[in-house]
Amino acid sequence: MSTNTTTTDANRQRIRRVMAELDKGNGAPFVEAMADDFSWTIPGDTPWSRTYSGKQVVLNELLRPLYAQFATPYVSTTHRVMADGDRVIIEFEGRVTTKAGKAYNNRYCYVCRMEGGQMKDLMEYLDTALVNSALDAPSSSSSSAALAA
Template identity: 85%
Template sequence: MSTISPTDANRQRMRQAMAELDKGNGQPFVDAMADDFSWTIPGDTPWSRTYSGKQVVLNELLRPLYAQFAAPYVSTTRRVMADGDMVVIEFDGRVTTKAGKAYNNRYCYVCCMEGGLMKDLMEYLDTALVSSALEAPPSPSPAALAA
């Protein structure tokens, strides 16, 4: 009887989530977030900060971001690599904003997994493109600023 290693389980979980995202279904990616999940976007863009808590990620990052898109977001996963509780995902995203700007970015997500769920995600991307193509998000909630 063979058991799957934590590395393989984490790789498989995120590979499946990204395969669904590539088809336009983001729910498995959201389902892979722990309730106390945090997402960090480094840099000095209006979007750059740490979003702490799954609901904060959904309400202050993902919903305002996707609200700017004029068409469905299209992603193409290039690689999913894992080592223990760390998963690295390289992918491309393509979409046009409601302002008519192309937002075609390349991403590298470095995810820390815990219990089969994403605990932390560090997102590396073209921050100059973020600043030029996207409108600033709404102001963070007071609770997010206190975190």
């Protein structure tokens, strides 16, 4: 087996395990899979659109403010995990109701770059019109809820 095939298989399996746990409501493995210098980019024209650089920045400025808006548990369903070398693509959907009573049911495609079994960077493709209609702008001061840990 070539190094590329081994890397591809290892990365695919790692992310499949992480997403299987997220689908059960356990976000801790997703957070644990982030490298300390992890970056998460949300393209588009929303208040959430930018690159969040560093695991703590991702947690404090993206995930905590996002989850603070949710009134119900976030439920994800993973449809597909594909990998090629250090790149892993994840197709999934999420369902949740915000505290404002809005349905935030989005479909996602994550493109991750892996290094040493950790996610180094992630590009998140999603319905930005839904983000703008269902979510309030992020507030880094709200830290009441988190994906995990």
